[in-house]
Amino acid sequence: MTRALALQLAMGIVLAMLLAILVLLPRLRRAERLQARIAASRGVVEVRRPESAPLPQRIARRIGQAVMASGIVKGETLAELQRTVVAAGFRGQRAVAVFIGAKVLLMVALPFVMLPLSAGMGPMGRNLLVAGGAVAGLVLPDMALRRMREAHARQVERGLADALDLMVICAEAGLPLEAAVDRVASEMAEANRAVAAEFANVGTELRILSDRRQALQNMGERTGLESLRRLGGTLAQTLQYGTPLSQALRTLAGELRHETLMRFEARAARLPALLTLPTIAFILPCIFFIVGGPAVLRVLDIAARP
Known part of the structure; x- marks a missing residue:
């Protein structure tokens, strides 16, 4: 009963998010058309390029734009995300939208990936595994972005x-x-x-x-x-x-x-200190074996004589 209730709750969350996205996408399209009309009135010709980004990236960008348009992400948080994304080498609002959309997608998808793995677990373990998948979906994009920022x-x-x-x-x-x-x-x-x-x-x-x-x-x-x-x-x-x-x-x-x-x-200058442990673990036992091996064999031979 608990498993069925958890599945129904997860499906309800997914359906609510899909309905929110469907409601917010027309607003985004109207905003894009309004920006295009403003640019045309100013004499700026916008050249539309075909979508060359992969399909998951486009989906994540749309979801991220919907979340940003809903006002769930506050201004200070959005500014901090913008600074972090720019520090990682990405430019523009699309990168922020892709990042937010990736967090939402992973938060929803990873619990469903964890559900088959919890087949032999009890209700408590199953719920903890699903909750851990949702938390991992929120944390993994931050960790990846931090690594990319450091590499950049x-x-x-x-x-x-x-x-x-x-x-x-x-x-x-x-x-x-x-x-x-x-x-x-x-x-x-x-x-x-x-x-x-x-x-x-x-x-x-x-x-x-x-x-x-x-x-x-x-x-x-x-x-x-x-x-x-x-x-x-x-x-x-x-x-x-x-x-x-x-x-x-x-x-x-x-x-x-x-x-x-x-x-x-x-x-x-750090190399001698870093090489101390490998020297102790791998080289010194071989030296002891080579130096003390013949003596040990000699003692065993003497002890085995009548």
Whole structure:
């Protein structure tokens, strides 16, 4: 009876979510049509591209947009999600919608996946397993996004010194700041896509925002890296005080390379401590066996004689 009640409750939740999505989707379509009419009235021609995203991603995006339109996710939470998604290397509201939709889909789908696994369990174990599946569906996207954010930050930090060297070359060649940033973004696209994306975003903000120093300061706020904050502050100071751009960038590039070398030296200094346990576990027993084995065999031979 408890299992049937749990199944009915889960089906009721799924049906309620589907009905909410069906109610909210027309509102989203009307909002999209209204935005298209506003853009057309301003003379902006929108080029519609065919949907190239996979079907699960499109479904998750639609569900996420419906949840965002319903007002369930508050403004502060949505802003925090936007910052986290941007720090992971994704841009735009679609990425936030896909993330929210993935959480909802996993929260609903994982309990149904767990139900066949609870065939031989009691009511308490079955309910705990279903609840654990729902909690895992909520937590797994956060863990995956955190891993992607850390990987994106490591990739940006790895290629930042090379990007600064390119900026030094562009500045010495006489290019202004916006052109130098765009050039670095295009040249780094093959070597380091994360750095290229960050510099491309900075170039776009430099052209759009009225305060160029704010665009440079946003560089470090997106990823949370101290090196990008220093780069943004250095470039903002060159714009404010008129200091030579190439000299400031060369100094900063040297500091970043020195810090990278210091990190490598710190990791190399940790190797003896990390190798102690494998040495004790694998090498010392072999040495004891080789050194003490003949003596043990000799003692056993002497003890076996009459």
